Amino acid sequence: AQSVTQPDIHITVSEGASLELRCNYSYGATPYLFWYVQSPGQGLQLLLKYFSGDTLVQGIKGFEAEFKRSQSSFNLRKPSVHWSDAAEYFCAVGARGYQKVTFGTGTKLQVIP
Amino acid sequence: NAGVTQTPKFQVLKTGQSMTLQCAQDMNHNSMYWYRQDPGMGLRLIYYSASEGTTDKGEVPNGYNVSRLNKREFSLRLESAAPSQTSVYFCASSNARTSGSGDEQYFGPGTRLTVT
Numbered sequence: 001a002q003s004v005t006q007p008d009i010h011i012t013v014s015e016g017a018s019l020e021l022r023c024n025y026s027y028g029a030t031p032y033l034f035w036y037v038q039s040p041g042q043g044l045q046l047l048l049k050y051f052s053g054d055t056l057v058q059g060i061k062g063f064e065a066e067f068k069r070s071q072s073s074f075n076l077r078k079p080s081v082h083w084s085d086a087a088e089y090f091c092a093v094g095a096r097g098y099q100k101v102t103f104g105t106g107t108k109l110q111v112i113p
Numbered sequence: 114n115a116g117v118t119q120t121p122k123f124q125v126l127k128t129g130q131s132m133t134l135q136c137a138q139d140m141n142h143n144s145m146y147w148y149r150q151d152p153g154m155g156l157r158l159i160y161y162s163a164s165e166g167t168t169d170k171g172e173v174p175n176g177y178n179v180s181r182l183n184k185r186e187f188s189l190r191l192e193s194a195a196p197s198q199t200s201v202y203f204c205a206s207s208n209a210r211t212s213g214s215g216d217e218q219y220f221g222p223g224t225r226l227t228v229t
Contacts, residue, residue: 100161
């Protein structure tokens with residue numbers, strides 16, 4: 001079975017600083033990988049996803065993520081954080097051939113002025 | 114186009130009471146999911162329905178039942194609520210096919226349930 005680890009529970013960054021959120025997965029083959037964002041009191045929204053091909057994936061709101069098979073990682077990055085990026089971010093992994101995905105425990109991002 | 118809707122938004126139950134959480138989607142998706150979200154635990158899958166007429170257990174199914182009423186609607190029932198079921202419940206849908214855990218899931222706004 002697949003699993004995903006987000007080692008950082010909380011991260012605080014200054015507005016305008018760069019951001020990297022870590023995600024490590026466990027799966028025997030090439031998985032589907034996702035990043036979702038959850039604003040307070042809301043459901044989750046997809047930021048980006050990786051299926052195959054180019055390992056650098058661009059998403060909405062200026063986010064990108066890089067799939068690194070050798071490190072079993074799919075870290076989320078943004079070059080310059082805005083106050084509106086404060087939210088909780090979830091990494092998720094899906095196994096090919098199955099209907100369901102497994103979510104990480106989330107990383108809560110705080111942005112300070 | 115409302116996407117995924119859930120009712121109610123908030124609910125308080127006493128231990129032992131029952132209730133049904135309703136979910137509907139208008140995107141013609143074939144797959145639907147129920148998750149619970151607890152602090153520090155992320156989202157855990159309770160049940161899912163890969164297509165109309167089928168349901169399967171997820172990671173934490175105990176204490177819950179589901180019904181896929183039709184392609185649009187997927188309800189979650191708590192027969193005898195317990196304080197451990199205090200949580201935020203999210204319904205989601207996707208167009209996942211047989212090989213399709215790779216399809217994006219669309220989430221409803223959630224139901225905040227408290228069991229006293």
